Amino acid sequence: MNESDVRSLLEIADDELILGWRDSEWTGIAPLLEEDVAFSSIAQNEIGHARALYELVARERGTTADELAFDRAPEDYHCSRIVELRLLDWEKTIARHYLYEETDARRLEQLKQSGDAEIAGLAAKIDREETYHRMHAQMWFDRLKDERRFTAALDELRPLLDSGREEHSPELADLWEEMTVVRRSQPAGTKW
Amino acid sequence: MIYEVFRQERKGQPFQHAGSLEAANHEFAESYAKEFYGRRGESEALWVVPREAIIEVEDFVDELNRNYHRVDGYSLKGKLKEARERVGRALVARDR
Secondary structure: OOHHHHHHHHHHHHHHHHHHHHHHOOOOOOOOHHHHHHHHHHHHHHHHHHHHHHHHHHHHHOOOHHHHHHOOOHHHOOOOHHHHOOOOOHHHHHHHHHHHHHHHHHHHHHHHOOOOHHHHHHHHHHHHHHHHHHHHHHHHHHHHOOOHHHHHHHHHHHHHHHOOOOOOOHHHHHHHHHHHHHHHOOOOOOOO | OEEEEEEEOOOOOOOEEEEEEEOOOHHHHHHHHHHHHOOOOOOOEEEEEEHHHOOOOOOOOOOOOOHHHOHHHOOHHHHHHHHHHHHHHHHHHHHO
16 A cells, blocks of 8 residues: 555545544434434444544554544644534534535545555445435435525535645644543553 | 334334334435434334324224123133132032
């Protein structure tokens, strides 16, 4: 696996991990119970995808998935700006979900064509779950597409898709604190 | 809108009521039903029905008290007790 492959897997893994965390912030407070369960399950899937991708990267870099996920400094993550934001407005969350799934679909389509059988295989596996996420996003898009608040959220968030992966918002550092607090409470290498 | 969900556990088995859910429309209902009752491979098929489409019947008139049409209208317990007593009396009479 060449370094550019490893790097793009890491970017996707970071996106999926951070988005999974952000989406999981809706657990217990989504607009209705049914959506709470559905959206939490999507959040869990994203974290599952992150884990599978980190495992591939970890093998190449001689480390572990957990170390990649939790032991880097916030500035060493390669996630996109759009996944970092703490969005507690449903219309913005759905706008991000829709924009992200659209972009993720294109990215997975490319990975499925990879000459590396392992990458292509994992991308195909992830894509099967993402199909459900895309249906979910589309369903909400259809429902909200004429709402001004939703279209404004789309316009506000869309530029973040191309805003680079090296600069991060302060919200990422806050999330990182929360995300790693339990792991940091014990000496490195502790078996849980 | 409230939807009632019925699930079939294995092919050929009858559909049984699984629960109900709230959804904005049929499409959401289908998606939530899959999420609640299908994603762990626990169902072969689902029926998702708007609650208002269900015809509910719960008043059963029995003006003439024809309870002998029903299983619970015929008390086997009483009859058995009577029969046992009859046999008991017959045995006592015979042994006398």
